[in-house]
Amino acid sequence: MSAVTVDYRNLLAIDEGEAGVDPARLAGDLGSRFREAHEDVQRARRGGSMGFFDLPRALDAAARIRRAAAGLRGRFDDVVVLGIGGSALGTRTLRDALGAGDRARGTSAAAAPHPRLHVADNVDPHSIGALLNRLDMRRTFFNVVSKSGSTTETLALYRVVAERLARDVGPDQAREHLLFTTDPRRGPLRGLAGEVGIPTLPVPPNVGGRFSVLSAVGLFPAAAAGLDVTAVLQGAARMEERCRTGELTRNPAGVVATLLHRADVERGQRVHVFMPYCDRLRSFALWVQQLWGESLGKATGLDGRPAATGPTPLPAAGATDQHSLLQLFMEGPADKVVCFLTVDAADDPIPIDDAPAPLPAFEFPEGHTLHQLIAIEHAATAAALRTRKRPNLTIRLAKLDAGALGELILLFQAATVYAGFLYGVDPLTQPGVELGKRYVHGLLGRSGYDPPRMEEANHPWQV
Amino acid sequence: MSAVTVDYRNLLAIDEGEAGVDPARLAGDLGSRFREAHEDVQRARRGGSMGFFDLPRALDAAARIRRAAAGLRGRFDDVVVLGIGGSALGTRTLRDALGAGDRARGTSAAAAPHPRLHVADNVDPHSIGALLNRLDMRRTFFNVVSKSGSTTETLALYRVVAERLARDVGPDQAREHLLFTTDPRRGPLRGLAGEVGIPTLPVPPNVGGRFSVLSAVGLFPAAAAGLDVTAVLQGAARMEERCRTGELTRNPAGVVATLLHRADVERGQRVHVFMPYCDRLRSFALWVQQLWGESLGKATGLDGRPAATGPTPLPAAGATDQHSLLQLFMEGPADKVVCFLTVDAADDPIPIDDAPAPLPAFEFPEGHTLHQLIAIEHAATAAALRTRKRPNLTIRLAKLDAGALGELILLFQAATVYAGFLYGVDPLTQPGVELGKRYVHGLLGRSGYDPPRMEEANHPWQV
Numbered sequence: 001m002s003a004v005t006v007d008y009r010n011l012l013a014i015d016e017g018e019a020g021v022d023p024a025r026l027a028g029d030l031g032s033r034f035r036e037a038h039e040d041v042q043r044a045r046r047g048g049s050m051g052f053f054d055l056p057r058a059l060d061a062a063a064r065i066r067r068a069a070a071g072l073r074g075r076f077d078d079v080v081v082l083g084i085g086g087s088a089l090g091t092r093t094l095r096d097a098l099g100a101g102d103r104a105r106g107t108s109a110a111a112a113p114h115p116r117l118h119v120a121d122n123v124d125p126h127s128i129g130a131l132l133n134r135l136d137m138r139r140t141f142f143n144v145v146s147k148s149g150s151t152t153e154t155l156a157l158y159r160v161v162a163e164r165l166a167r168d169v170g171p172d173q174a175r176e177h178l179l180f181t182t183d184p185r186r187g188p189l190r191g192l193a194g195e196v197g198i199p200t201l202p203v204p205p206n207v208g209g210r211f212s213v214l215s216a217v218g219l220f221p222a223a224a225a226g227l228d229v230t231a232v233l234q235g236a237a238r239m240e241e242r243c244r245t246g247e248l249t250r251n252p253a254g255v256v257a258t259l260l261h262r263a264d265v266e267r268g269q270r271v272h273v274f275m276p277y278c279d280r281l282r283s284f285a286l287w288v289q290q291l292w293g294e295s296l297g298k299a300t301g302l303d304g305r306p307a308a309t310g311p312t313p314l315p316a317a318g319a320t321d322q323h324s325l326l327q328l329f330m331e332g333p334a335d336k337v338v339c340f341l342t343v344d345a346a347d348d349p350i351p352i353d354d355a356p357a358p359l360p361a362f363e364f365p366e367g368h369t370l371h372q373l374i375a376i377e378h379a380a381t382a383a384a385l386r387t388r389k390r391p392n393l394t395i396r397l398a399k400l401d402a403g404a405l406g407e408l409i410l411l412f413q414a415a416t417v418y419a420g421f422l423y424g425v426d427p428l429t430q431p432g433v434e435l436g437k438r439y440v441h442g443l444l445g446r447s448g449y450d451p452p453r454m455e456e457a458n459h460p461w462q463v
Numbered sequence: 464m465s466a467v468t469v470d471y472r473n474l475l476a477i478d479e480g481e482a483g484v485d486p487a488r489l490a491g492d493l494g495s496r497f498r499e500a501h502e503d504v505q506r507a508r509r510g511g512s513m514g515f516f517d518l519p520r521a522l523d524a525a526a527r528i529r530r531a532a533a534g535l536r537g538r539f540d541d542v543v544v545l546g547i548g549g550s551a552l553g554t555r556t557l558r559d560a561l562g563a564g565d566r567a568r569g570t571s572a573a574a575a576p577h578p579r580l581h582v583a584d585n586v587d588p589h590s591i592g593a594l595l596n597r598l599d600m601r602r603t604f605f606n607v608v609s610k611s612g613s614t615t616e617t618l619a620l621y622r623v624v625a626e627r628l629a630r631d632v633g634p635d636q637a638r639e640h641l642l643f644t645t646d647p648r649r650g651p652l653r654g655l656a657g658e659v660g661i662p663t664l665p666v667p668p669n670v671g672g673r674f675s676v677l678s679a680v681g682l683f684p685a686a687a688a689g690l691d692v693t694a695v696l697q698g699a700a701r702m703e704e705r706c707r708t709g710e711l712t713r714n715p716a717g718v719v720a721t722l723l724h725r726a727d728v729e730r731g732q733r734v735h736v737f738m739p740y741c742d743r744l745r746s747f748a749l750w751v752q753q754l755w756g757e758s759l760g761k762a763t764g765l766d767g768r769p770a771a772t773g774p775t776p777l778p779a780a781g782a783t784d785q786h787s788l789l790q791l792f793m794e795g796p797a798d799k800v801v802c803f804l805t806v807d808a809a810d811d812p813i814p815i816d817d818a819p820a821p822l823p824a825f826e827f828p829e830g831h832t833l834h835q836l837i838a839i840e841h842a843a844t845a846a847a848l849r850t851r852k853r854p855n856l857t858i859r860l861a862k863l864d865a866g867a868l869g870e871l872i873l874l875f876q877a878a879t880v881y882a883g884f885l886y887g888v889d890p891l892t893q894p895g896v897e898l899g900k901r902y903v904h905g906l907l908g909r910s911g912y913d914p915p916r917m918e919e920a921n922h923p924w925q926v
Contacts, residue, residue, distance in 0.1 A: 009924040023924070085786025122783045123840070125813040125833040127742040153782055155825050156836055162818030171819045178822075192823030209786075252926045270796065271734070271775050279590040290787035297791030310795030312734050314777055319616055320585045322899060323548025323672075324753035328760030330895035332773035333733065350588040355625030356634045359641075360655030362618050365907045370588040373619055373907075377586070380902030383915030387898060432793035435850060436785060439843030444828045444836075452846030461472040461486070463715045 002238055003404035004411060006252045007394045010386045011259045011337070019389040021262055031248040034258050037421040038246035044417070049428065051206035052413055055214035056237035056406070058204075062229065065201060065216050068179065069223035074112035076141040076177075079224045080131070081119045082157040083145030083217070087181075088121035089287040090213025090409075091145075094222040094232065095119070096283040097405045114226030115141065123153045128160065137168035137177075143221055144180045147203045147212065149187020152440055181216045208428050210291050211413055214406075228402040235406025243414045253414035256339075256393070260415075261422040263337045263391055264311050272311045273329070276341035277318035277378040280400060284341070285315035288412050295416045295427035302424050309423045319377035326381065330388050338385060338392040341408075342378050345399040346371035465701055466867035467874060469715045470857045473849045474722045474800070482852035484725055494711040497721050500884040501709035507880070512891065514669035515876055518677035519700035519869070521667075525692065528664060528679050531642065532686035537575035539604040539640075542687045543594070544582045545620045546608030546680070550644075551584035552750040553676025553872075554608075557685040557695065558582070559746040560868050577689030578604065586616045591623065600631035600640075604687070607643045608680055610666045612650020615903055644679045671891050673754050674876055677869075691865040698869025706877045716877035719802075719856070723878075724885040726800045726854055727774050735774045736792070739804040740781035740841040743863060747804070748778035751875050758879045758890035765887050772886045782840035789844065793851050801848060801855040804871075805841050808862040809834035 013020040021030070044050050055061075072079060081091050095117045120128060142161050146154045165174035175198050182189040184202035193200045201216035203209075212218065214236055219229045243253045263269035272292065274285040297310030316325050318340065329336055349371035355361040378394070385392045395411075397404045420427025442451035455461075476483040484493070507513050518524075535542060544554050558580050583591060605624050609617045628637035638661050645652040647665035656663045664679035666672075675681065677699055682692045706716045726732035735755065737748040760773030779788050781803065792799055812834035818824040841857070848855045858874075860867045883890025905914035918924075 005925050007925040009918050009922060012924055014924075084783060088783075089787065122742055122780065123833045123837045124740075124742045125809050125811060125837070128833060129811050129813055151786075153786075153836070153840070155827060156815045156831075156833060159815050159818050159824065159827060160813055160833065162822045162824075163816050166819040166822060171822055174822055188823075188825050192825065196821045196823055198823070249926060255926050270798075277587075279585055279587040286787075293788055293791040293795075297793075297795030299794035308794065308796050310791050312775070312777065312791065312795070312798070314775065317585065320547060320551075322896065323614075323616075324552065324749075325756055326899060327893040327895045328756040328773050328775065330898070331762035331771065332756075332760030332775070333771050335733075335775070346588050348588055348592050350592055350623055352619045352622050353626050355622050356629040358659045359625045359629060359634055359637055360651075360659055360661070361622065361625075362651050362655065364618060364622060365909055368619075368907065370586045370591060370619060370623065373616070374586045374588070376903055376906040377616070379917065380906055380915065381899050383902050383917070384899035387915070388895075430790040432790045432851075433785065435793070436789060436844050436847035439846050440839055443839040443843055444831065446828055452843065452850070454842065454846070455472050459472060461475055461477075462468050462470040463712060463718055 002242060002407060003235070003398040003401075004239065004252065004407040005396045006255050007396060008255055008259055010382060010392045010394075011263070020391050021259060026249050030258050030262065033422065034248040034251070034254045034418070035246040037257070037418050038251070038254065040421040041417050048206055050417060051204045052211035052214065053240055055204075055207065056233045056240055056410065061216070062219060062233055065219045066223050066229065068199065068201060069220055072115055072141055072224045076115045077139040078135050079115045079117050079141045079143060079221055080135070080161075081117070081143045081145055081221050082154050082161065083119070084121045084151060084153050085290060086209025086212055087145035087147070087151070087154070087217055088119045089283070089290050090218040091117070091221050092119045092283045093213065093287040093409075094218055094227060094405070095225060097280045097400060098222070098227045098402055099280070115224055117221055117225040120157055123156055128157065132161070132164060137165055141177050141179070141224070144178065144189065145217055146182055146187070146189055147209050149182045149189035152437070155188070179220070181220060210294055213287070213409060231402035232406035232409075235403035236410040238403070239407040239410035239414070243410070253411050253418055256411070256415040257418035257422055259393065260311065260337060260339070261419055267334075269335055269337045269391065270311045271314055271336040273314045273316050273336055273338040274341070275316040275318050275321065275338055277374050278341065278343045278400060279317070281341055282315070282317050284408065285317070289313040289315050291412060291416050292419075294430050296419055296423055296425060297432070298425035298429075299432065300425070302426055307425055309425055318381065319374055322377065322381055329385065329390060334390065336390065338390070340378055340382060340392060340394040341397070342375065342394060343397045343400045465705065465870060466698070466861040466864075467702065467715065467870040468859045469718050470859060471718055471722055473845060473855045473857075474726070483854050484722060489712050493721050493725065496885065497711040497714070497717045497881070498709040500720070500881050501714070501717065503884040504880050511669055513880060514667045515674035515677065516703055518667075518670065519696045519703055519873065524679070525682060525696055528682045529686050529692065531662065531664060532683050535578055535604055535687045539578045540602040541598050542578045542580050542604045542606060542684055543598070543624075544580070544606045544608055544684050545617050545624065546582070547584045547614060547616050548753060549672025549675055550608035550610070550614070550617070550680055551582045552746070552753050553681040554580070554684045555582045555746045556676065556750040556872070557681055557690055557868070558688060560743045560863060561685070561690045561865055562743070578687055580684055580688040583620055586619055591620065595624070595627055600628055604640050604642070606684055607641065607652065609645055609650070609652055610672050610675065612645045612652035615900070618651070642683070644683060673757055676750070676872060694865035695869035695872070698866035699873040701866070702870040702873035702877070706873070716874050716881055719874070719878040720881035720885060722856065723774065723800060723802070724882050730797075732798055732800045732854065733774045734777055734799040736777045736779050736799055736801040737804070738779040738781050738784065738801055740837050741804065741806045741863060742780070744804055745778070745780050747871065748780075752776040752778050754875060754879050755882075757893050759882055759886055759888060760895070761888035761892075762895065763888070765889055770888055772888055781844065782837055785840065785844055792848065792853060797853065799853065801853070803841055803845060803855060803857040804860070805838065805857060806860045806863045
């Protein structure tokens with residue numbers, strides 16, 4: 001019943017002269033190595049550090065989230081998430097893949113339309129100003145999302161929004177336009193929300209930001225926008241079951257992690273391209289980029305030794321980027337693996353009919369649809385890469401719906417923690433961003449933080 | 464009078480222990496090598512193969528483009544570009560950087576608003592269907608853009624659009640909703656347009672797709688949307704003048720090309736990150752990605768020998784991706800150079816005031832704006848990377864307007880052809896995409912083309 005298939009034929013050396021992994025190794029050294037990584041992950045799960053695996057079955061939490069979200073319908077036209085990184089990318093993935101926004105509004109004549117969903121994940125005054133100026137504050141709800149409760153950018157956005165809300169609806173009423181999603185035990189958001197009566201939803205303490213899409217972080221705004229979050233969780237649960245086996249060739253996440261890891265460490269293919277042939281999955285590729293890049297890019301190994309590992313995840317979009325990046329993938333350094341994502345079914349495939357006279361029709365083979373064309377573009381590109389000995393794999397979705405998206409999300413989360421153990425690094429941390437945060441505090445003038453040394457404005461090394 | 468400054472301090476080894484290039488080499492071997500590349504480019508310009516350098520001063524062509532675009536105002540609410548790759552990315556860059564869309568509409572009560580500008584650059588039936596369903600065909604104009612006149616995806620989109628236009632406005636009237644931008648000498652678009660009376664604009668034969676933004680390819684839709692294309696060209700002309708010198712440290716494009724090339728070939732830093740701290744420049748980073756990746760990723764050198772060169776261009780967005788990619792940049796393999804883009808001035812910096820009671824304010828240093836915060840985020844990130852010996856450079860815009868954008872566009876076009884000669888490859892070709900195109904024709908059933916060999920649907924290498 002799974003909607004997701006991982007096709008890894010083009011990562012294997014089967015026919016004479018092909019590049020890739022010898023398939024005999026799947027039941028040999030790679031299978032053994034994966035079994036160890038699987039056991040490491042199982043151990044970590046039992047130790048309680050990988051809470052994301054349990055979210056698909058956290059049905060009480062999901063019911064609470066759905067109830068909180070249901071209260072917004074009819075009262076608000078717009079929901080804005082203030083969050084950044086893991087507090088934004090998963091929400092945008094759900095919205096863009098499942099079509100909140102245009103489609104969710106006014107689908108039923110009787111019921112009020114679901115609010116539109118926006119994600120504000122930068123402190124650019126131009127884009128924030130443009131967004132806020134478009135909104136009617138009296139009909140807008142803000143979901144402030146920060147696991148730590150102390151994310152500088154998010155708190156800055158909150159202050160800007162709070163001032164506008166207070167001005168347009170009054171400071172007391174403003175509380176009814178706010179919900180904080182944060183750690184249930186600590187942090188500024190948590191503490192102050194309780195004091196003034198702003199509702200909150202928890203991010204489970206053992207669920208990190210980039211693994212939090214199936215917690216309230218992603219599910220509350222998605223449910224508010226009318227998306228079927230129950231089906232997303234059911235899909236994720238199906239994939240979680242498929243990933244319970246330590247047998248490599250039966251575990252989709254194991255195959256993805258093992259073969260991408262091997263491509264990097266054995267053949268120097270450390271640029272991992274994530275390329276959906278489906279515009280609705282462009283945001284998903286950005287979500288994977290954070291998950292894969294931030295989890296595996298580490299200076300220190302689990303054994304405490306210097307590592308400096310980590311593939312570079314590169315999002316791309318098919319068929320579009322065949323006209324932007326394919327030249328490099330085909331002829332540049334052989335340092336890439338392309339992971340395609342395709343969708344088999346289309347609601348409306350759109351026939352490519354002849355243009356009616358007197359309009360010029362141009363020669364075009366008869367009887368095709370846009371849906372067939374984009375499938376052909378993928379097949380041709382995968383085959384061309386294989387001909388040039390450029391490895392690639394394809395993750396096929398039978399259709400793109402809430403269940404399939406849930407499967408895909410869990411697939412990549414599981415693949416990421418497997419890959420962490422294969423690379424020998426802790427996939428759950430991000431120690432490298434602390435220095436930049438300290439410098440931000442220093443430049444903002446916070447006491448206890450030194451700003452970095454800056455060059456004079458008129459130093460000579462500029463042109 | 465230039466609005467663009469390249470600050471390359473953080474690519475140099477000046478203080479004890481710093482990574483980067485010895486600054487003495489700028490007047491030494493690197494200066495000599497650049498002078499040769501500059502002379503190669505001058506020779507190619509004289510030979511007529513680098514027409515993009517001349518577009519900023521092609522004022523007759525620009526006037527013709529503006530006249531054609533002016534005729535759309537008041538007659539059409541929406542202009543849709545059908546194009547892909549170099550026929551789309553530059554147009555989107557102009558639109559997103561200069562704010563067509565919301566801002567261009569209804570700026571004057573007397574005059575009709577400028578049309579909204581859309582770019583359709585994929586054959587995904589879901590997104591094309593959603594776009595076409597939102598539009599009123601009677602008030603929509605389509606600009607079909609293809610240098611060769613034979614781009615499969617673009618011709619497929621044209622056929623879909625032609626059918627809808629014929630249905631909604633009639634096949635004869637439909638011609639008044641179309642303009643083809645294509646090679647003036649040849650190709651299907653050119654030939655058929657003349658026969659049936661569809662107007663055309665030329666892409667100069669010596670201007671390749673990814674170098675064509677300052678031709679009718681980008682300027683016609685931009686002018687139709689009300690953008691100041693004259694100021695864009697004036698900015699580009701200013702930068703073209705700055706790039707006439709063979710003296711490395713006085714040539715901004717020379718510095719960018721030389722130092723990024725050296726980072727790659729001397730230190731293995733072959734992932735080149737383009738990271739604007741300005742949401743309006745996100746599309747610009749995608750335009751640079753095509754320009755840099757497709758121009759430099761080549762299997763064969765100018766000397767005919769195997770090359771397999773080419774950096775991997777990675778677009779990112781500041782401050783957002785500090786919460787997605789910075790961990791990898793700081794602690795992963797030292798295989799990257801980050802090229803930041805910043806904007807000094809903001810129209811509305813947006814103060815980060817205290818939230819009014821009873822809303823929680825959270826501790827936040829007094830007196831800052833969002834504009835200052837995003838500047839601080841950039842400064843902190845650049846400094847943190849430098850502390851970790853991760854090289855970076857910053858291209859600063861005094862402000863983001865049409866002139867500054869024109870400068871930036873020409874800067875990167877010139878840097879790209881310099882880099883081509885430094886890498887020893889032809890930056891104007893893309894031979895590697897031909898195999899994929901042949902496979903597409905084969906799978907579409909076109910005679911004379913063989914489809915690739917495909918696996919059986921139920922082959923064993925899937926899970």
